[in-house]
Amino acid sequence: MSVEGGPEGRQLVRGPYPSAPRREIIPPHPQHAVRTLTHDFPSEICGWGAHPEYEIHLITKSHGSFIAGDHVGTFSPGHVSIMGPNLPHDWVSDLEPGQVAVDRDAVIQFTDEWIRQCMELIPELQEVGDVLTQSSRGLVFSGATAWRAAETILEVVRSHGAEQVSLLFKLLALFARSPAEDREVVASEWLGRPTDANSLGAVEAGLAYIFENLTGDIRLATAAKLAYMSEPTFSKYFKSATGTTFSTMVKKLRIAHARRLLDTTDHAIAQVAAMSGYHNMANFNRQFLTEVGTTPTTYRRLESSQKPPPEVFSLGLRAPVDD
Structure with a gap:
């Protein structure tokens, strides 16, 4: 063909691909339930992959294409999404050769076990259940929800300790209460992940x-x-x-x-x-x-x-x- x-x-300039298939390993930290990071593009941690953790993702600069499962879409600065456990995903910026988008991504990751335990102990968190379920197919936010979420994601990344966890709960509540027109489930319900x-x-x-x-x-x-x-x-x-x-x-x-x-x-x-x-x-x-x-x-x-x-x-x- x-x-x-x-x-x-x-x-399209893409980050380096490893020679072996990539399943991203996110090492747990005994003092942190939530992992946050920012990174450039291209970066060695970019690429098609999947991991057991939820990932809340913000694009801060550049335009490009993203893939979530079988979905191919476009992104621009302010693109906000949450990818559920083991959903393959990738974001690829449209850059000139040699160009680097510094701090292109702000990322928040946490495990399903942790958030489910929190929901059992804190009944008020039950409202985020639908968001977690929808994220299994990739959930992309737009409109007022996206720009409010972008601010809160950056606050989570910049904070520490109990303040960081409280801001994450605030972010998840924002997702849960978002109007239907501000959220889009992107991937099909195919089973061949x-x-x-x-x-x-x-x-x-x-x-x-x-x-x-x-x-x-x-x-x-x-x-x-x-x-x-x-x-x-x-x-x-x-x-x-x-x-x-x-x-x-x-x-x-x-x-x-x-x-x-x-x-x-x-x-x-x-x-x-x-x-x-x-x-x-x-x-x-x-x-x-x-x-x-x-x-x-x-x-x-x-x-x-x-x-x-x-x-x-x-x-x-x-x-x-x-x-």
């Missing part, structure tokens, strides 16, 4: 290859070779881990990149297509329409509030198209 592309355009080294290895190699060649020629055979697998084996494990085929993931990431360029630049549609790996305009228009529900030209004309959110794309709903 070959996916259309060429050498032109900007490339990566639980073994082969699945993680296929995704690790496949995503690294896609991001490094987003505007170029992408071949399934090359991705499989990088994962040290045959093409059928690679395809099986990649779909098992992500819930989607390799070719569909390539399309989703390229269209997400094109959407971001249409939102943030004045580049001509043909240039956006080339910078997203498409050098046949008819094919680009067709793929964009299928994924987004409108043509690139119409998409650019829409107000932000009129643009369909990512979950509408997968439902096949359609916005107005050009005549």
